Amino acid sequence: MKNSFYETLIERLIRVTGVLVILFLALIFLFLLREGGATFFEASLRDLLRTRWYPNEEQFGLLPLVLGSLMVTLGAAVVSLPLGLLTAVFIAEVAPRWVREILKPFIEVLAGIPSVVLGFLGMLVISPLIREHLGAPTGLTALSGSVMLGYMALPTIISVAEDALDAVPKSYRDAALALGATRWQTIWRVTVPAARSGILTAMMLGIGRAIGETMAVMMVTGNAARMPLTLNSFLMPVRTMTATIAAEMGEVAQGSTHYHVLFAIGLVLFLVTFLINLIAAWTIFRQGKRYGRLLS
Amino acid sequence: MIDRPGRWCYNLNSMHKPIAVSILFILLIVLAACRPAAGEAGEAGVAIQNVGSDTIVNLALAWAETYQTQNPDARIAVTGGGSGTGIAGLINGTVNIANASRQMKAEEMEAAEENGITPVEHVIARDAIAVIVHPSNPVDNLTLPQLSDIFSGRITNWSEIGGEDRPIVLLSRESNSGTHVYFLEQVVRLGDKHASILFSPDTLLMPSSEGISAEVRQNPNSIGYDGLGYVTPDQKTIAVAADAGGPFVPPSIETVNSGAYPIARDLYMYTNGEPQGAIAEYLNWIRSTEGQKIVGELGFVPLEVE
Numbered sequence: 001m002k003n004s005f006y007e008t009l010i011e012r013l014i015r016v017t018g019v020l021v022i023l024f025l026a027l028i029f030l031f032l033l034r035e036g037g038a039t040f041f042e043a044s045l046r047d048l049l050r051t052r053w054y055p056n057e058e059q060f061g062l063l064p065l066v067l068g069s070l071m072v073t074l075g076a077a078v079v080s081l082p083l084g085l086l087t088a089v090f091i092a093e094v095a096p097r098w099v100r101e102i103l104k105p106f107i108e109v110l111a112g113i114p115s116v117v118l119g120f121l122g123m124l125v126i127s128p129l130i131r132e133h134l135g136a137p138t139g140l141t142a143l144s145g146s147v148m149l150g151y152m153a154l155p156t157i158i159s160v161a162e163d164a165l166d167a168v169p170k171s172y173r174d175a176a177l178a179l180g181a182t183r184w185q186t187i188w189r190v191t192v193p194a195a196r197s198g199i200l201t202a203m204m205l206g207i208g209r210a211i212g213e214t215m216a217v218m219m220v221t222g223n224a225a226r227m228p229l230t231l232n233s234f235l236m237p238v239r240t241m242t243a244t245i246a247a248e249m250g251e252v253a254q255g256s257t258h259y260h261v262l263f264a265i266g267l268v269l270f271l272v273t274f275l276i277n278l279i280a281a282w283t284i285f286r287q288g289k290r291y292g293r294l295l296s
Numbered sequence: 297m298i299d300r301p302g303r304w305c306y307n308l309n310s311m312h313k314p315i316a317v318s319i320l321f322i323l324l325i326v327l328a329a330c331r332p333a334a335g336e337a338g339e340a341g342v343a344i345q346n347v348g349s350d351t352i353v354n355l356a357l358a359w360a361e362t363y364q365t366q367n368p369d370a371r372i373a374v375t376g377g378g379s380g381t382g383i384a385g386l387i388n389g390t391v392n393i394a395n396a397s398r399q400m401k402a403e404e405m406e407a408a409e410e411n412g413i414t415p416v417e418h419v420i421a422r423d424a425i426a427v428i429v430h431p432s433n434p435v436d437n438l439t440l441p442q443l444s445d446i447f448s449g450r451i452t453n454w455s456e457i458g459g460e461d462r463p464i465v466l467l468s469r470e471s472n473s474g475t476h477v478y479f480l481e482q483v484v485r486l487g488d489k490h491a492s493i494l495f496s497p498d499t500l501l502m503p504s505s506e507g508i509s510a511e512v513r514q515n516p517n518s519i520g521y522d523g524l525g526y527v528t529p530d531q532k533t534i535a536v537a538a539d540a541g542g543p544f545v546p547p548s549i550e551t552v553n554s555g556a557y558p559i560a561r562d563l564y565m566y567t568n569g570e571p572q573g574a575i576a577e578y579l580n581w582i583r584s585t586e587g588q589k590i591v592g593e594l595g596f597v598p599l600e601v602e
């Protein structure tokens with residue numbers, strides 16, 4: 001009797017927490033919509049699609065900010081996804097046990113370094129390197145931001161992907177090896193595909209971290225709201241959406257158009273991450289069905 | 297799994313409220329505790345309302361804090377909001393001292409007289425902006441029109457103004473800083489109120505003075521500006537002339553106080569009539585050697601104390 005009472009209680013509690021997550025998400029979205037929605041009455045869509053961001057003079061072109069964020073995030077993905085996946089494969093599949101036991105906790109410690117500290121590192125170490133060796137006029141560039149963000153996303157990607165690889169049943173590997181597959185073939189054709197959903201989650205979390213990161217980006221990207229249209233834009237400064245919100249929210253007059261536009265930027269960021277997650281979930285679902293048939 | 301930006305905004309909404317509420321509570325308790333003491337101290341215990349310019353607000357806060365620790369009876373309440381806010385408060389009689397980074401306009405003077413208020417102007421500090429470059433940069437002198445062309449993006453290479461063949465990297469404070477606005481109006485637009493020239497979109501907006509000085513120290517391509525008090529010896533300051541014919545004046549406490557350096561302005565406090573009692577004492581202290589020492593510490597230019 002007593003047992004079943006606790007059972008129901010705990011079950012209810014867990015259900016409530018689960019529902020709360022969705023509720024919070026909906027509330028956040030509503031809040032952003034309430035504060036940012038006014039933008040679309042105060043500034044026309046044409047104003048928002050202009051190429052100049054200078055809020056002091058009521059110029060609210062969001063394009064340079066959106067493109068800036070996308071560019072830095074794309075760069076970060078190029079830096080961190082292959083490196084993160086390969087490191088995870090190394091730790092989970094190749095490295096001897098003792099190496100693995102050293103590497104894993106160290107990588108998790110990396111995740112705990114505050115982003116301001118990494119920002120200083122980027123400002124004082126990475127940006128001079130980029131200026132001196134790549135011929136950029138300044139070291140505070142999109143590339144510096146991408147490298148910093150890639151570095152910050154790595155621990156998340158490695159840690160989650162490694163867990164996913166670790167969870168693949170040993171019998172899969174044994175079966176592959178017994179069929180005469182080499183170690184490389186086993187990893188690439190069996191283990192990694194079997195862990196795909198976890199690996200994809202790892203990548204999404206990593207990219208989510210990159211697109212939402214603020215402090216380090218603000219310190220190393222130079223924050224110039226220019227349109228990054230040419231390929232050499234990676235060697236020029238950019239201004240991201242997050243840095244814009246962080247830099248301007250503190251001083252903006254509440255209820256002004258500028259204030260609403262900053263929330264609209266938050267809304268755009270929210271939608272972008274939501275979209276990324278949605279695509280990821282959909283990919284996992286679709287592949288899950290296909291591989292599910294193959295493996296079962 | 298989702299969403300740093302979302303979480304951030306959630307923070308802003310719900311997490312700050314309890315903090316704000318608790319700060320409010322603490323303030324209330326402190327205020328309640330202060331009440332009887334203020335009553336005993338009589339007239340002098342009533343808080344001086346010091347409102348206005350956001351450029352001056354940190355300076356005004358520093359003054360108020362130091363002054364209140366030295367004179368436990370004095371109570372000074374400092375608020376920002378902009379020069380216009382402070383002056384409007386003075387005109388309405390809700391503000392004892394209005395801080396302003398500009399002089400009062402004629403229409404504000406008229407409005408004050410209609411309300412029976414006679415504003416008296418006090419210069420309390422000076423604000424000068426130094427143009428800084430990397431120490432190895434051979435360029436020593438620039439005119440204001442040249443600076444305007446550089447920061448609006450019409451001049452993009454140092455060789456056009458007598459330097460090496462290098463691209464110019466522009467550094468500025470964020471657009472919400474008072475220094476940014478002042479530099480835009482006075483240098484980029486050359487003081488023309490109707491001009492619509494902006495900073496070049498390639499301008500790097502740095503979140504702090506330290507960001508600007510770090511980049512200027514490292515990067516021989518860069519040019520930036522900052523409050524004179526924040527300039528360190530490892531940056532090179534440019535001597536500035538108002539126009540091509542004028543003399544090039546390096547920024548220093550002397551040239552700012554003599555009015556020779558062109559990118560400088562006075563900072564003001566306005567009172568209703570000649571200040572009396574506690575307000576007079578406070579203003580005198582501000583203009584003393586001790587008050588002006590704080591001016592220098594916050595990056596402004598101290599007045600010459602007789």
